[in-house]
Amino acid sequence: MSELRTRFAPSPTGYLHIGGLRTALYSYLYAKKMNGKFILRIEDTDQGRYVDGAVEIIYRTLRETGIMYDEGPDVGGDYGPYIQSERKNEYLFYAEKLVESGHAYYCFCSEERLASLPDINGARRYDKHCLNLSKEEIAERLARGDKYVIRQNMPVTGNSTYHDVVYGDITIENSELEDQILIKSDGMPTYNFANVIDDHLMGINCVMRGIEYLSSTPKYNLLYDAFGWERPVYIHMPPIMKDAQHKLSKRNGDASYEDLIKKGFLKDAIINYIALLGWSPKDDSEKMSFAELQRKFDVSGINKSPSIFDPMKLAWLNSLYIKEMPPESFAEYAKPWLETCYLKDFDKRLVCKLIQSRIETFAEIEDKLRFLVEFGDIDDGLYVNQKQKADAALAKNILPKIKDKLYVLKNWDNQNLFDTLVELSAELDCKKGAVLWIARVALTGLAVTPGGASEIAEILGKEETLRRIDCAIMQLNA
């Protein structure tokens, strides 16, 4: 068996959406598992849809996520060029070969004629009108410079069957196949044609792509057959949906890879999650590193039915990756989000320690830390905690004592603060939870905070802590 060669062939239309990224991921994982090659090819035959910078986004995203291609436009290889617009001349040559063998023909039909074709169930099917043109007429019109396209000559009877690795045998009546255009009037090949020619020329023997190509694959197979080329192995994949009836797409404003990064998701979590959308390993593993994914990936685990993208589960996976980050990496990665919090001179290390285990995405940082810079009215009701037997009256009573204790505290760190407050609770003969609860509320004015009273006091610093306690006392006495 020759070396497995698979490929990812995106169009540079502006972004790499989640579905495309997953296709690339699966193709890469499968190629690597089989000790084969993974190739990147840019399909830019539609000049109208080309978007500047889109190619760079593709390169960057694949690199960033670890989906390294063995051959491609910017890394080279023996089958280049890897950009379709640079292979333009190849296609016409092969199309003409097909014309010679009768598998394709020139078509001079005008747009108007095409538009006048009968509409059958909402679709206009080309009627093979130009198939019957005489050799002389074709030569004459070609010489005259008439605009033309080259169409594939589909069989009218019989049916075509092929095997798909995930969907099994697919059979379609040949009469369902339209004489699709191979070469457009601008001389460029259509995707359908270029795709087949390139795959063959590049030695691609395994094609992994979205299910949208499942029903047009017989057309490609007819092309392979006409040339006498060996058909590749096909692996079609189910779509990723936003909900039961809508596909996930940038057009609907759904998240692309880059959007997810901006929303505070880690690339490892994104890759891990999308790997699980439509595929599952033999065991019950869910959190898998890229290396594990490579080891465990197998096409037999690919699902047939569409799967809905679940941000909640992604967030959960993301939190797992966040928790295992070394503190330094976390601090480094969190930097941009921390900057939006105006933390002034608070100790970033302590702040990170506080939030690392409490966020699922980095975007939550701002909300979680707002209390560090915003402090104002405290609702008396917040002092009430039945379990700890705390309330506003108790707060009014012990807050001054807390203040006195802290005022003389020498080493301002979490442990000392905690010990001091616990000590006070013993002296006052009340629950330590009551003291800590009241202190925390007084310092933050919030029912829920990341971290307890002592941790927060440590970050706030002595001066700010005492200032806030004063504030709280004043409010209670007002």
Place this chain on the structure above:
RNA sequence: GGCUCUAUCGUAUAGUGGUUAGUACGUUGGCCUCUCACGCCGAUAACAGGGGUUCGAAUCCCCUUAGAGUCACCA
């Protein structure tokens, strides 16, 4: 509409003729605890419907229903 594909808890899935239908997220009860979070223990909830085949069907077949894809000089 024609053609193709799909159908297990809300979501992602395990399951390939015999299981108390498993797991994870979510939701939820509890424990732990200076609130929250983490962690731990429990609960919740599914074979779309109807016919077959079979001693036996989530698993095989058919129909219905629902959904997706496709029918371009787009990829």
